[in-house]
Amino acid sequence: MHIAVLGTGAVGRAHAARLTTLGHQVTIGTRDVEATLARTEPDTMGTPPIQPWLTQHPGVRLAGFATAAAGAGLLINATAGHATLDALHAAGADHLAGKTLIDTAVPNDFMTSVDRPMPTLWGIPAPLLDPVGGDSLAEQIQRAFPETRVVKALNTMAAHVMVEPTALADGDHTVLLSSDHADAKQQTTDLLATYGWRDIVDLGDLTTARATEMLQPLYLALTRALGHEHHGLKVVR
Numbered sequence: 415m416h417i418a419v420l421g422t423g424a425v426g427r428a429h430a431a432r433l434t435t436l437g438h439q440v441t442i443g444t445r446d447v448e449a450t451l452a453r454t455e456p457d458t459m460g461t462p463p464i465q466p467w468l469t470q471h472p473g474v475r476l477a478g479f480a481t482a483a484a485g486a487g488l489l490i491n492a493t494a495g496h497a498t499l500d501a502l503h504a505a506g507a508d509h510l511a512g513k514t515l516i517d518t519a520v521p522n523d524f525m526t527s528v529d530r531p532m533p534t535l536w537g538i539p540a541p542l543l544d545p546v547g548g549d550s551l552a553e554q555i556q557r558a559f560p561e562t563r564v565v566k567a568l569n570t571m572a573a574h575v576m577v578e579p580t581a582l583a584d585g586d587h588t589v590l591l592s593s594d595h596a597d598a599k600q601q602t603t604d605l606l607a608t609y610g611w612r613d614i615v616d617l618g619d620l621t622t623a624r625a626t627e628m629l630q631p632l633y634l635a636l637t638r639a640l641g642h643e644h645h646g647l648k649v650v651r
């Protein structure tokens with residue numbers, strides 16, 4: 415299948431690399447191809463420039479968000495949460511319509527500052543979440559693109575764990591799904607199974623994405639406590 419991975423960071427690259435090894439045709443979407451290829455410094459998340467990575471992954475194509483989305487049968491959103499709606503508008507509603515969009519984003523709000531001490535991770539203050547509680551980024555996407563089938567998944571773990579769950583605890587941990595669309599959940603479940611996921615819990619409709627998006631502070635606290643991102647959640651029942 416031709417899959418568009420929207421986002422050039424660690425998450426986008428992890429999915430693109432894994433999907434090509436699984437035999438998919440993959441295009442990574444970015445705002446401005448020339449500007450992205452011209453970068454020579456790591457981004458604010460510490461992710462190195464993409465040009466050398468593309469050389470090491472010749473099966474992955476880089477394109478603008480719209481071109482990447484236009485040719486795809488399935489989409490993965492791996493853009494910064496505060497910019498996801500802008501990125502998807504740049505991709506174009508017509509190019510997203512009728513397709514499943516797996517949304518891995520966390521709605522980190524780096525804009526709002528608070529005048530009280532915030533927990534830090536790797537020396538960086540943890541961002542607030544926005545929206546939180548009564549709404550979710552996944553629902554915002556679904557409202558903005560009603561003809562797209564949004565599935566929230568994979569946002570509760572690090573990029574490398576998303577695409578290779580068996581690298582952790584022999585794969586005996588849980589990925590959570592939320593969507594209003596049964597067929598999109600099934601398509602996502604099938605893809606996750608090819609990644610190696612065995613414990614896939616369907617939480618229900620897209621309002622349940624509020625719960626998984628709100629797990630971000632727990633993810634950061636665990637990462638801080640353990641000193642690494644090589645961890646996942648297990649729902650024991």
Ligand SMILES: NC(=O)c1ccc[n+]([C@@H]2O[C@H](COP(=O)([O-])OP(=O)(O)OC[C@H]3O[C@@H](n4cnc5c(N)ncnc54)[C@H](OP(=O)(O)O)[C@@H]3O)[C@@H](O)[C@H]2O)c1
Pocket residue numbers: 420421422423424425426443444445446450457459491492493494495496497498500501518519520521522568569570571572573574
């Ligand atoms: N890193 C992880 O392990 C991890 C784990 C769980 C969830 N997540 C979530 O997954 C998503 C991707 O994370 P990441 O660390 O791979 O990358 P990221 O740095 O959060 O996002 C990079 C992508 O966001 C795009 N972007 C940034 N600002 C934009 C704007 N103003 N308009 C349009 N697009 C914009 C960038 O476009 P350009 O390509 O044009 O620069 C790039 O493609 C995020 O929502 C993150 O919270 C990350």
